[in-house]
Amino acid sequence: ELKVEQNPLFLSMQEGKNYTIYCNYSTTSDRLYWYRQDPGKSLESLFVLLSNGAVKQEGRLMASLDTKARLSTLHITAAVHDLSATYFCASAAGNQFYFGTGTSLTVIP
Amino acid sequence: NAGVTQTPKFRILKIGQSMTLQCTQDMNHNYMYWYRQDPGMGLKLIYYSVGAGITDKGEVPNGYNVSRSTTEDFPLRLELAAPSQTSVYFCASSQRGRRSYEQYFGPGTRLTVT
Numbered sequence: 464e465l466k467v468e469q470n471p472l473f474l475s476m477q478e479g480k481n482y483t484i485y486c487n488y489s490t491t492s493d494r495l496y497w498y499r500q501d502p503g504k505s506l507e508s509l510f511v512l513l514s515n516g517a518v519k520q521e522g523r524l525m526a527s528l529d530t531k532a533r534l535s536t537l538h539i540t541a542a543v544h545d546l547s548a549t550y551f552c553a554s555a556a557g558n559q560f561y562f563g564t565g566t567s568l569t570v571i572p
Numbered sequence: 573n574a575g576v577t578q579t580p581k582f583r584i585l586k587i588g589q590s591m592t593l594q595c596t597q598d599m600n601h602n603y604m605y606w607y608r609q610d611p612g613m614g615l616k617l618i619y620y621s622v623g624a625g626i627t628d629k630g631e632v633p634n635g636y637n638v639s640r641s642t643t644e645d646f647p648l649r650l651e652l653a654a655p656s657q658t659s660v661y662f663c664a665s666s667q668r669g670r671r672s673y674e675q676y677f678g679p680g681t682r683l684t685v686t
Contacts, residue, residue: 505679507677508674558622562616565613
């Protein structure tokens with residue numbers, strides 16, 4: 464069974480600062496996903512990473528994948544309050560999906 | 573397009589009751605999924621389907637059943653509700669080969685079993 468670990472679990476950061484969320488997975492996977500979830504809401508897809516070295520950027524968020532280290536990162540640049548949410552990574556192997564427990568991000572003005 | 577829709581939004585069940593959670597997508601996606609999310613946790617895959625008539629188990633299938641008679645619909649059945657099934661249930665769909673396997677999620681069904 465594939466295990467996915469995220470850290471940190473909780474992150475409080477000031478507006479304008481940079482930070483990185485880490486996602487480690489335990490076995491070979493086909494693709495790595497990042498999602499955002501606002502309180503009481505559904506999940507919004509942010510990125511899908513398919514190959515080693517893949518990097519995707521959208522606004523202040525950038526995701527990367529290192530399949531050899533079984534590590535994905537979500538980098539936040541110059542955080543703003545609107546980025547406050549819970550961020551999940553998920554690793555997929557075939558049709559099976561395994562989610563991390565999430566990183567709850569709070570951006571403080 | 574409405575995307576992925578789920579009904580009901582909320583439901584309270586008594587122990588031992590049965591119910592069906594409905595999921596419909598209008599994007600002509602082949603792949604559909606059911607997840608559950610317990611408080612403060614990530615999602616766990618219950619069942620998935622790769623097309624009409626084809627379903628398979630995910631990580632936590634016990635206590636649930638699914639069927640997929642059409643491309644659009646993927647209902648989830650709870651036969652004998654137990655308190656451990658109290659959770660938020662999300663349905664999702666995707667179309668491999670397009671949009672890089674991106675998954676689209678429904679709004680969720682919040683289920684309480686007492």
